[in-house]
Amino acid sequence: MKAGAVKPPAKPCPRRDWTRLIIGAPRVPPPLRLLGRRATVIRIRMHAKGPPMTRVPTSKDVAKAAGVSQPTVSRALAGHPQVSAATRERVRKAALELGYVPQESGRVLRSRRTRRIAVVCGPDDLLSPFRPQLVVPLHQALAAAGYRTTLIAESGDAAVLSQVTDGSVDGVLVTAARAGSAVPGQLAAHGVPHVLVDRLVPEAGHPTCAADNRQGAAEIATLVAGLGHREVALVLGPRRLRTSLDREAGFRSVLAAGRAVRTRVLRGGVDHAAGVAAARSLLGAAHRPTAILCANDTIALGVLHEARLRGVDVPGELTVTGFDDIPMAGWEPYALTTVRHDTGRMAAEAVRLLLSQLGPDVDGAAPESVVLRADLVLRQTHAPPPSPS
């Protein structure tokens, strides 16, 4: 490590040891719960629930107040055209005064439409940096179309299935990436409208909306190869992740295509530590690659950090690329060159695909799948290799 380079926090120094002494803080793991778990309980007055036990008003109450029949209330508030303006106004006023809100349960039972869509994701998907970028636009697109979102974290197929086949949702958006899930098949078996989001391969018979991971990976590999790199390393996730496999295929389709590119492959986790470990292994070796293509941004940030820690100039000596364009990738200190999915578009298409199945009779219409191109995001971590071989 060159003098003046960023100091690795793991390296101990006297002052830091002294600090630890004061605080009594072991280095790893950090001393969570240092201060104990005492919870302060405050008792407060709550909103007054009227002692006469006010019942929530129904359309019947409004009807009585407005001096009309109950179905007229329904028609008036639903904006049915064949209600006289005078009646409509009278009903509206009565409803407002009573604080009447049409009860969803009655509406659903009768109309058999819930206007609610389930979004299924993995148990901890929302904790990853990327998944919320998909779930939030999905939620927005649904809201814009007048649908509510029920969030279901996949934890056993049976649990998911019972929540989506009980008529509580009109359809399902499956974003969970788990490979062996039986959910899609069972949705089909139960005739529940659904769309698989962010999975490339249209699994037999399932409408799908996904980014083209293979294409995106091929694009960035093309970029790197075009810059003249001939010693390239791939840092990939485990084989069970379809996403990582697709990206690997994209990388290889270009790098193996007759160009004299030597490719090394490292397989590990998909988190920051995996990137750090991979970079340690790659940059510590005698024969360093000049470019490292990572299966996602988090890995790439780990690689980036380790490289800089070792004084390796990125992109001068080393090109590093990611995948997903998570928010951090755009942070100034990283400025990571990566691949971006247009998650807003993906969400919109997925919702469109799903809602198109909800029409009165869609048996004739051919269900579609949509594959969205991924885009290169060219920032500051790519350059030609130091000495073109």
Place this chain on the structure above:
Amino acid sequence: MKAGAVKPPAKPCPRRDWTRLIIGAPRVPPPLRLLGRRATVIRIRMHAKGPPMTRVPTSKDVAKAAGVSQPTVSRALAGHPQVSAATRERVRKAALELGYVPQESGRVLRSRRTRRIAVVCGPDDLLSPFRPQLVVPLHQALAAAGYRTTLIAESGDAAVLSQVTDGSVDGVLVTAARAGSAVPGQLAAHGVPHVLVDRLVPEAGHPTCAADNRQGAAEIATLVAGLGHREVALVLGPRRLRTSLDREAGFRSVLAAGRAVRTRVLRGGVDHAAGVAAARSLLGAAHRPTAILCANDTIALGVLHEARLRGVDVPGELTVTGFDDIPMAGWEPYALTTVRHDTGRMAAEAVRLLLSQLGPDVDGAAPESVVLRADLVLRQTHAPPPSPS
């Protein structure tokens, strides 16, 4: 900047310029959508919907198949004890064969319990690094208690209100931090059970479950002051954010308490760029602080980056602290000393508080609020000042 230090990506160099030439990539903003937006549409066969239009089976169908009355089906499947084992088995078998799932709409209409809870958050809350750490445990806690989660992104009070007063949820967890929201008040007015999550001040009459931001901030300020720092800077968010205000109060309560600590305050955004900007201003000045306390981790990471970029030794020359303990704070390159909320505990308590309001008659019981202590997470970015003044 010392030789060999991490090179700021913003500084141009010939090689990088040449790269830009090849790619045609402007520096800022990155060229998203470089490759166009062409979507590939694939038409596929969908799951076969039986032409005879199979109706979804109801308890009536099961009753007929099992040779019992319809209410018996309900009782048998609900595990009602006064059903003979033989009947129960017959019903169970018939239900299984028909693929019967009790329809939620009927159940809700009759029982007036949805077993569904709404989680309200801000429009983009899930995109922040911290909020999912709260929402996910909330969702888990609800699922564990047998409740489903409806996600509502706050976008206008009226929209939220109509979704929670229509009987579609049994209660509401409000995590949105927006200050002037009328939602809590209206929930109370409508008698909708609810809990405010992660807001410290128990707003008049609302059950609340929150971390003690003030206390956490005071703890970390005590730590820093105890280390001997006398030149401290606070990097805070805007005044409209209650969270930031609470933390500021905590910082000040300690730093202003008669100790000879000189405190500077910078107010700005709550993102990474805000931290970078603050650090630039603070570290560029003639009189540098020896400690920078930030209103959240993202800001702190920005400060940390800028400090290292300038070759400032953290924690040797400068102590930097955050707040929230987002995942990145634990990443090896940062190892940020910060304050942690036990979001799992917070979620569990919030759910407990909410569900306790759903009992048959809770008018007598006093609703509670819970304030959870925040914990210091002592990692690698704090130390005594270089020369104790």
Place this chain on the structure above:
DNA sequence: TTGTAAGCGTTATCAA
């Protein structure tokens, strides 16, 4: 234009 009647699928009450 509005009222009457029926029914969505379930659970609860009562009687047998």
Place this chain on the structure above:
DNA sequence: TTGATAACGCTTACAA
């Protein structure tokens, strides 16, 4: 232990 009956709140068809 089980069956008949009613009711939840709403929308729709039909009649007035």
